[in-house]
Amino acid sequence: MNAKPISFTSPLAAHFEAYISEKHGSGIKFVAEAGRLREIDCFVTENEFTDSVVTKELFSAWSVKRPNESEGNRVLRVGTLQRFSSYLARMGYESYLSSAKLNYHTKDFKAYIFTDDEIGRLLTAAHSIQYNPGSKVRYIVVPMLFTMLVCTGMRIGEALALKRTDVTFSGDRAFVFVRSPKYDKDRKLPLATELSIKLRKYLTAISLKSSDNDWLFPSPKGQMYSHSGVQNIFGKLLWSAEISYGGRGKGPRIHDLRHTYSVKALRKLAFNNEDPQRTYHFLSKYLGHKNLSSSQDYIQLTAELFPYIVETMEKYCGDIVPRLEVHNGESY
Numbered sequence: 661m662n663a664k665p666i667s668f669t670s671p672l673a674a675h676f677e678a679y680i681s682e683k684h685g686s687g688i689k690f691v692a693e694a695g696r697l698r699e700i701d702c703f704v705t706e707n708e709f710t711d712s713v714v715t716k717e718l719f720s721a722w723s724v725k726r727p728n729e730s731e732g733n734r735v736l737r738v739g740t741l742q743r744f745s746s747y748l749a750r751m752g753y754e755s756y757l758s759s760a761k762l763n764y765h766t767k768d769f770k771a772y773i774f775t776d777d778e779i780g781r782l783l784t785a786a787h788s789i790q791y792n793p794g795s796k797v798r799y800i801v802v803p804m805l806f807t808m809l810v811c812t813g814m815r816i817g818e819a820l821a822l823k824r825t826d827v828t829f830s831g832d833r834a835f836v837f838v839r840s841p842k843y844d845k846d847r848k849l850p851l852a853t854e855l856s857i858k859l860r861k862y863l864t865a866i867s868l869k870s871s872d873n874d875w876l877f878p879s880p881k882g883q884m885y886s887h888s889g890v891q892n893i894f895g896k897l898l899w900s901a902e903i904s905y906g907g908r909g910k911g912p913r914i915h916d917l918r919h920t921y922s923v924k925a926l927r928k929l930a931f932n933n934e935d936p937q938r939t940y941h942f943l944s945k946y947l948g949h950k951n952l953s954s955s956q957d958y959i960q961l962t963a964e965l966f967p968y969i970v971e972t973m974e975k976y977c978g979d980i981v982p983r984l985e986v987h988n989g990e991s992y
Contacts, residue, residue: 666694670704671712679747696740713755714745723760771919772911774903779810779920781901788900796880797869802893804862805877805885809914811855813921814838816914820885822876824867827859834859890914 668676676697683690700722709718723738725731738760748755774782786803808819818838826837834856836849851859866878879885894914898905903912 666698668698668701670701671710672701672704672714675712675748675751675753676701676744678751679744682747693740693743696737697744699737700741700744713748713753714741716756719745719756719758723758772906772913772916773923774912774916774920778901778903782897782903783807783810785897785900794880797866797878798880798893800862800865800869801877801879801885802897804858804866805890806894806897806917807855807858809917810921811852812836812849813918813925814849815918816887816890820877820887820890823874824863824876825874826876827863829856829860832856 666680670676680690680694680697683693703722704718707721709715711718719741722741723734725734742758742760745755745757749757783803783806786806789799789802791799805819808814809816821839822836826839828835828837832853834851836851837846838849839846866876873882875882875884877885879889891914895905898912905912
């Protein structure tokens with residue numbers, strides 16, 4: 661199903677529409693970015709900017725950090741306007757081009773890497789959820805959801821958006837089609853045999869308990885689980901698993917399960933003496949990264965946690981392994 665067209669009303673409306681059409685013509689879904697263009701459109705109208713190009717005044721006003729806004733979200737907003745203004749300049753318009761370099765990462769953030777024991781305790785806590793008439797299918801959904809996150813490194817948004825029809829089987833092997841709004845990197849993930857067996861049993865159980873919707877991980881109300889709802893469950897699982905929480909910005913966060921999966925995958929390939937360059941490329945595709953450089957944070961994390969792996973990685977990847985510096989976590 662095609663997304664509903666977005667309407668624009670500001671002096672930049674025609675340019676917004678042409679910009680989106682160009683992206684669609686290139687095969688890019690451009691859903692999230694188009695939504696941010698709509699925000700810019702409303703901002704232009706509300707603040708009575710009258711120019712049909714991006715001016716320095718508009719850029720400066722749009723770049724101001726909002727109350728309680730994370731730096732990551734501000735960067736997403738400003739980056740959208742920067743790219744749109746570059747498009748206008750490419751089309752021959754005198755649009756303001758900022759030289760500001762955007763940093764998607766906070767300076768003091770460091771990803772939390774779960775130990776094998778912590779992962780075991782977390783999943784044990786998930787599987788210990790008891791049936792409750794009020795929460796209906798939660799005791800079935802939560803264990804499988806977190807098992808999937810731990811074993812595939814999927815983003816939480818990708819997992820929650822899965823439909824049952826996104827899962828297919830070939831013999832004992834399951835394949836999951838992941839629709840990713842980030843970078844438009846849809847991908848088909850092959851699952852390990854043991855995980856495939858668990859998923860097949862889960863599908864049978866969830867179909868018996870919740871047959872009136874198509875979500876792979878339905879909420880107790882039969883709808884798509886919200887991020888905040890899963891975050892609340894995650895906090896309770898951490899408490900049950902006796903894993904301390906460092907506070908906002910320090911983790912552990914749900915997204916750290918993805919960091920953990922990636923680091924352990926790189927560690928495993930080094931132990932198995934596999935070709936890191938080939939496997940690193942595969943891991944980047946499996947995770948749905950825009951390019952190989954997007955996976956570089958995980959290599960640095962692996963080097964920090966397991967310094968003896970650096971020599972193995974550098975043998976194949978050269979200077980792609982960064983020296984030990986303060987880690988910047990991947991934006992969520």
